[in-house]
Amino acid sequence: MDEPRTRTRITSALPWAGYGLLAAAVGLGTAHALAALTVPATSPVLAVGSAVIDLTPTPVKEWAIRSFGAADKAVLVGSVLVGVLALAAVSGLLARRRLRYGATLLLLLVAVAAAAVLGRPAARATDLLPCLLAGASSVAALAWLAGAHRAQAAPAAGGRRGVLLAVGTLAVVAAAGGAIGRLVSGLRLRPEDVALPAPATPVPPLPDDLGGRVPGITPWRTPTGDFYRVDTRLDVPVIDSADWSLTVDGDVAREVTLSFDDLLAMDLVERDITLTCVSNAVGGPYAGGARWLGVRLTDVLDLAGVGEGADQILSTDVGGMTISTPLALATDGRDSLLAVGMNGAALPREHGFPVRLVVPGLYGFIGATKWVTRLTLTTYAERSAYWTDRGWATDAPIKPSARIDTPRPLAVLDAGEVVVGGIAWAQGDGGVAGVQVRIDGGPWRDAVLGPDAGDGYWRQWYLRWDATEGSHRIAARTLTGDGAAQTAARADPFPSGASGWHELIVTVG
Numbered sequence: 001m002d003e004p005r006t007r008t009r010i011t012s013a014l015p016w017a018g019y020g021l022l023a024a025a026v027g028l029g030t031a032h033a034l035a036a037l038t039v040p041a042t043s044p045v046l047a048v049g050s051a052v053i054d055l056t057p058t059p060v061k062e063w064a065i066r067s068f069g070a071a072d073k074a075v076l077v078g079s080v081l082v083g084v085l086a087l088a089a090v091s092g093l094l095a096r097r098r099l100r101y102g103a104t105l106l107l108l109l110v111a112v113a114a115a116a117v118l119g120r121p122a123a124r125a126t127d128l129l130p131c132l133l134a135g136a137s138s139v140a141a142l143a144w145l146a147g148a149h150r151a152q153a154a155p156a157a158g159g160r161r162g163v164l165l166a167v168g169t170l171a172v173v174a175a176a177g178g179a180i181g182r183l184v185s186g187l188r189l190r191p192e193d194v195a196l197p198a199p200a201t202p203v204p205p206l207p208d209d210l211g212g213r214v215p216g217i218t219p220w221r222t223p224t225g226d227f228y229r230v231d232t233r234l235d236v237p238v239i240d241s242a243d244w245s246l247t248v249d250g251d252v253a254r255e256v257t258l259s260f261d262d263l264l265a266m267d268l269v270e271r272d273i274t275l276t277c278v279s280n281a282v283g284g285p286y287a288g289g290a291r292w293l294g295v296r297l298t299d300v301l302d303l304a305g306v307g308e309g310a311d312q313i314l315s316t317d318v319g320g321m322t323i324s325t326p327l328a329l330a331t332d333g334r335d336s337l338l339a340v341g342m343n344g345a346a347l348p349r350e351h352g353f354p355v356r357l358v359v360p361g362l363y364g365f366i367g368a369t370k371w372v373t374r375l376t377l378t379t380y381a382e383r384s385a386y387w388t389d390r391g392w393a394t395d396a397p398i399k400p401s402a403r404i405d406t407p408r409p410l411a412v413l414d415a416g417e418v419v420v421g422g423i424a425w426a427q428g429d430g431g432v433a434g435v436q437v438r439i440d441g442g443p444w445r446d447a448v449l450g451p452d453a454g455d456g457y458w459r460q461w462y463l464r465w466d467a468t469e470g471s472h473r474i475a476a477r478t479l480t481g482d483g484a485a486q487t488a489a490r491a492d493p494f495p496s497g498a499s500g501w502h503e504l505i506v507t508v509g
């Protein structure tokens, strides 16, 4: 008896949930397009997504990176979107009772987005325009849909035509908004055509790497398009080199501001530097080697004259995000750069165009500020930065690490000669002086090392192993220039980088 009635109730509610979803899609789509055309980060989707990333507790973030890898952000933002869409459906159901109720819920959602937009560093009142558009367009859409739905019941009305017209039009508006947003962001990301001067003293080309001899090994130089990326924000900042400037302030003899051309007029040097992320797990993928072109950080600091009291360089990016770099380490003679080029071309926008910091030997989160616009000489006591505020270490030299690229974990191999190979890094500590491999807890055997480009750059390695039938455990460790072996002590990435040997199991036979 009850069942058909329940079903009718659900079928008659269903269109309303759909109206709520469509109204929200219209709001998100139009706002996304407006934001893409003006200030991309003010899109409600991006702003809420970024706020969620910033507010997510560090352990959850670590778990997301471990479980989803580079897709961690897509998963975080996807879950937010699912939540928003569920509430949007509810707003439709509410509108069935009273349009006002549904509209109120939509506006509450927009208010959350507005708070996220205003919560960004350096937010301005005009940043709220996309949110205002989202509020207005979604409520108008809901009102149209509700009106059309109610009208179809009236005897004089043209039946379902009105509803179909409203649904069709609004679907097109929502899709067009999303498409415009996508198109415009794609166009914006096109690189600016800048001509970089040649370095004063070019470094010789890198010798051939071991790739040809060891299939499956990481290339010695990471192709720019394959270089890992870690960003706290979801959109890539688009900066015109002509609009960019770098200010050095704080505890300095004189504040200095440099334009992009000022920077290019200074001495440019080329350096091979390996960058790694503190969030990289043992054996993980967040490391890359590139040839960077830039101005020595110390040359720029000398223009300003660093004061006695400073112990950190607080760098700020174009969006107000901050990174703390220990002053003593960055200026101890290593080749810290304000980089303008990567692998023979201008920096891609994703990697910090027009200028980023690169400090060899320090994890990216304390030394590799992308889209950098300000260097403030200050103290750790006075100022803290993004990751410090989230519990990460302030002093985080890169830990020595050997990664096994081949064979893959759990590989099934034929008995006989197997080439075990990978890449190792140990900036500081004298660089990679050796790599050793151990099979099944036996003796450590020396691997053959690839060429050496200085202690700031990683090295390839391999070892020929006569594999016998059975299951085997392979471990690798790096030896540093100071004679020490990489520690076996396991540590998680949080708060100062992972440690422990990379080990894996393979089956032979």
Ligand SMILES: Nc1nc2c(c(=O)[nH]1)N[C@H]1C(S)=C(S)[C@@H](COP(=O)(O)O)O[C@H]1N2
Residues within 6 Å of the ligand: 227, 228, 229, 230, 231, 232, 233, 275, 276, 277, 278, 317, 321, 350, 351, 352, 363, 364, 365, 368, 369, 370, 371
């Ligand atoms: N402005 C800005 N700079 C940043 C980051 C960021 O999120 N924003 N991420 C840092 C981190 S954690 C790392 S590991 C490196 C990664 O640089 P890449 O994305 O060019 O590989 O950039 C660093 N610089």
Ligand SMILES: [Mo]
Residues within 6 Å of the ligand: 230, 276, 277, 278, 279, 363, 364, 365
């Ligand atoms: Mo990082």
